């Protein structure tokens with residue numbers, strides 16, 4: 001192997017093989033105990049915590065030369081974070097990358113699950129900031145570990161109770177707690193609760209990496225994932241009043257985009273790839289011509 | 304207090320030779336007694352006499368250096384508490400027992416609402432109907448004389464007496480059979496103490512609770528307990544029916560305690 005480019009100054013996918021083996025062992029354990037947080041010796045990565053170092057380590061450990069990688073951040077392939085991580089693996093592993101969900105074999109994500117249904121040949125890697133769902137009410141790590149071990153999950157419902165007492169409904173919309181395979185309560189990372197049902201019985205393997213907190217957990221393919229709730233306040237996903245303004249998709253997660261300083265706004269797909277594919281297939285939304293134009297031309301004043 | 308008609312079966316709790324050292328320092332030594340269903344036992348003595356150490360050993364919060372603590376489970380079986388596995392022990396603590404701390408902040412979740420504080424144990428044992436949990440919390444707030452309009456307020460805004468009453472409600476909501484209390488009136492003003500004692504007395508009677516109450520205040524023992532244990536330097540000095548011990552103390556130390564404190 002000749003050192004013709006800087007690519008070769010790294011081991012494949014940056015981490016050394018020893019480290020990858022250690023992380024793979026943690027991943028295998030996590031798969032064997034769905035929803036259980038497995039400690040691992042998280043490494044320094046050439047990016048700050050909060051940039052998905054946990055997810056990056058998991059991705060680096062499972063990536064092979066033939067994999068096709070997609071990286072999304074808040075549903076978008078184009079944010080600084082997504083572009084940086086994609087670039088990192090292009091450079092250190094030389095793998096092919098894509099923005100098309102169906103083409104990817106490994107998808108690293110922050111905050112979203114793609115709208116396009118995943119398949120058995122795909123792995124979804126989540127970047128997790130805080131893996132412990134009970135941290136909010138019980139800061140002691142030794143105590144939360146014991147609560148998991150003994151399945152003492154009353155505290156999770158205390159949190160949901162507080163939501164209803166304060167807001168009249170369960171106001172938790174992100175990181176909405178789930179129970180995996182009827183056993184471990186898990187924080188699905190800061191994904192919107194809209195995506196919780198996609199985790200349930202998913203054909204794809206789901207891996208979660210928390211770098212700063214040094215934890216890996218997993219949901220194996222075709223595993224039951226149930227969102228916690230009360231009988232009289234059942235779990236429900238967010239609904240949106242209008243379809244995507246660009247591609248007219250319904251039943252997808254939409255982001256609000258502010259168009260001007262006078263309250264002009266639109267709702268568009270958070271999953272940019274999904275939206276682009278729909279538009280390429282001819283779907284047209286209310287504002288698909290030019291997103292900065294509103295229906296009322298007089299409001300579309302430009303600087 | 305009138306003696307209740309005790310169950311003629313077995314005692315609820317039995318301590319045999321319970322001893323706890325902190326290194327070489329004595330916490331409590333060789334404490335033995337039986338507690339019967341519906342009975343309230345007071346453990347009295349000056350500060351440092353080993354009351355809290357004993358209470359913590361009985362409630363499995365502390366492992367005794369030697370001795371045995373047994374408890375009659377709901378199925379009637381007498382079990383050595385330190386032979387239970389951790390899951391069984393924690394379940395017992397959350398359901399069949401209560402523990403009232405002197406400082407309510409140690410027994411409450413200060414950042415969640417009064418309703419959730421009371422409802423937590425219900426949710427811990429599987430209650431999943433918000434309306435029913437809230438209804439139960441309301442009824443318990445009412446029982447401990449907290450305005451139900453405060454159900455969504457957290458205890459940080461409550462007075463000391465209210466916090467203590469909330470702690471009691473939080474403990475009683477699962478219908479426990481045994482309550483441990485460590486100086487339950489300790490930090491409160493005298494007038495507030497009287498009201499709390501009254502409430503405790505009434506709840507203990509109404510629900511037929513058994514209790515072990517640690518107090519340095521003989522008046523609390525007089526009002527609440529059927530029987531008492533007098534401790535000093537980790538040893539049991541005297542034990543007997545509360546009225547007997549207080550009206551006719553045998554041990555010179557108890558005589559001193561009674562004459563110096565009860566007169567106040």
Ligand SMILES: Nc1ncnc2c1ncn2[C@@H]1O[C@H](COP(=O)(O)OP(=O)(O)O)[C@@H](O)[C@H]1O
Nearest residue numbers: 325328329330349350351352353354355356357
């Ligand atoms: N954690 C501890 N470490 C060392 N000594 C302790 C500890 N807790 C209590 N003790 C000692 O044990 C004795 C009994 O204390 P304690 O049970 O707290 O008495 P009481 O509750 O009657 O005031 C005292 O001499 C006390 O200093």
Ligand SMILES: [Mg+2]
Nearest residue numbers: 351354355356
């Ligand atoms: Mg004490």
